Amino acid sequence: MTEHEIVFPHTDKLHRITALDALRGWAIFMVIVCHASLCVSNLPHWLQMIGKACGSGVQMFFIISAWSLLNALEFHRPRDGKTWIQKFFVRRFFRIAPLWYVVIIASLMWGFTGWSHFRSVDLNTFEIGISTVFAGTLIPFGDAINKIPAGGWSVEIEMLFYLFLPLLFARVKNLRFALICFISSILLSFLLFQFFPHCQLQSDEERKMFLWYGIAGQAPVFLLGLVAWFLSRKWIIKNGLTATCIVIAGLPLALVLSLIRLHTGFVDLILPQTACAAIFVLVLVASIAKPLSLFVNKATVFLGKISYSVYLLHFFVIDILLHLFPHLASDSSLGFIMIFTTTTIVS
Numbered sequence: 001m002t003e004h005e006i007v008f009p010h011t012d013k014l015h016r017i018t019a020l021d022a023l024r025g026w027a028i029f030m031v032i033v034c035h036a037s038l039c040v041s042n043l044p045h046w047l048q049m050i051g052k053a054c055g056s057g058v059q060m061f062f063i064i065s066a067w068s069l070l071n072a073l074e075f076h077r078p079r080d081g082k083t084w085i086q087k088f089f090v091r092r093f094f095r096i097a098p099l100w101y102v103v104i105i106a107s108l109m110w111g112f113t114g115w116s117h118f119r120s121v122d123l124n125t126f127e128i129g130i131s132t133v134f135a136g137t138l139i140p141f142g143d144a145i146n147k148i149p150a151g152g153w154s155v156e157i158e159m160l161f162y163l164f165l166p167l168l169f170a171r172v173k174n175l176r177f178a179l180i181c182f183i184s185s186i187l188l189s190f191l192l193f194q195f196f197p198h199c200q201l202q203s204d205e206e207r208k209m210f211l212w213y214g215i216a217g218q219a220p221v222f223l224l225g226l227v228a229w230f231l232s233r234k235w236i237i238k239n240g241l242t243a244t245c246i247v248i249a250g251l252p253l254a255l256v257l258s259l260i261r262l263h264t265g266f267v268d269l270i271l272p273q274t275a276c277a278a279i280f281v282l283v284l285v286a287s288i289a290k291p292l293s294l295f296v297n298k299a300t301v302f303l304g305k306i307s308y309s310v311y312l313l314h315f316f317v318i319d320i321l322l323h324l325f326p327h328l329a330s331d332s333s334l335g336f337i338m339i340f341t342t343t344t345i346v347s
Contacts (some may be wrong), residue, residue: 020068022296022303023060026251030057032314035151036339039318041330049259056258058154059221059273060280061307065158066165066225067284068233072168085166092162096308100155103312104131107149110316135161137214138255150230150315153213160215161222168226175230182223189270192216217270221277228281232288243290250283303344310344317343 037043037051069092077084108128128134131148134156172178193211211217257276264304287296303310321339328338 009337018301019296020064021304022300023064023287024307025300027057027060028246028307028310030054032343039329039339053258056276063225063228063280066222067228069165070169070229088166099309099312103149140210157218175234178230179225182227185220185223189216189220199330220274224277224281228284231284237242243286244292246282246286247292247295250279254279265311314343
């Protein structure tokens with residue numbers, strides 16, 4: 001076995017880890033909690049806070065994505081030969097793009113129904129065009145980010161990360177180099193967060209959206225996925241109790257750190273977000289080594305396998321629920337439970 005070979009238990013295939021699907025299931029669970037809580041007024045304060053904290057499920061997606069794609073690249077590269085980079089891009093495009101374009105068309109048509117809760121119907125050709133090439137998060141002006149489709153910023157930033165992943169895979173050979181890349185991204189993010197608040201080309205809201213939803217805010221999270229990839233090779237958790245404690249304590253701790261992020265100054269929010277993502281790294285490594293049935297089970301694995309379609313479609317389900325049953329939006333906790341449960345099942 002070479003330095004870059006590793007055998008993990010609990011796999012469906014050589015390059016597919018069941019625990020990752022389960023963690024994706026928990027990540028989409030958190031995202032739906034977040035969006036359902038945004039739709040209901042008069043929620044108890046504690047439930048509002050949990051809903052906001054669950055927005056960090058997107059960062060969990062990013063870390064899992066980085067890890068699983070590195071795993072897939074290691075599996076495919078020797079089999080694809082000299083065309084491994086081209087084949088990587090083709091596979092990722094056809095994994096993401098078909099449903100993406102369907103949802104863009106559906107979102108444009110949806111705007112005419114008047115049912116849109118998350119989407120803006122005030123769209124122009126430029127904003128539609130940049131969405132078709134996954135470039136919304138690269139535009140530092142206007143209101144292009146996250147406009148169409150709803151929640152699309154996370155897919156766009158992931159597609160942008162795909163452009164750099166083969167380079168990282170080819171050049172970063174050990175945990176030390178991965179940590180250097182991660183720390184460098186943190187420093188670069190701080191510089192960008194310091195510079196852009198003084199840029200006069202944007203409104204305050206535009207600057208915040210560009211930084212938070214863009215590469216400046218999310219690159220450190222993706223690079224933590226790279227760190228997780230190497231860490232999982234060096235730190236194989238053999239003690240089941242240790243892994244269980246990390247997972248059980250890690251997820252609530254990550255939510256607490258996510259709440260701290262919500263109460264920090266804008267320039268300072270990169271630290272608590274990165275700390276939250278670092279906890280997700282530990283949870284990922286522990287779950288791969290010793291899957292805990294409470295978290296890794298048929299339900300969470302299934303939800304994880306369909307998480308991409310659930311992510312893009314659950315906004316439509318919430319729109320329909322709020323149109324058919326408008327009282328849910330003001331029905332406090334019961335409305336939240338109904339929206340969350342129905343959205344999770346139908347999506």
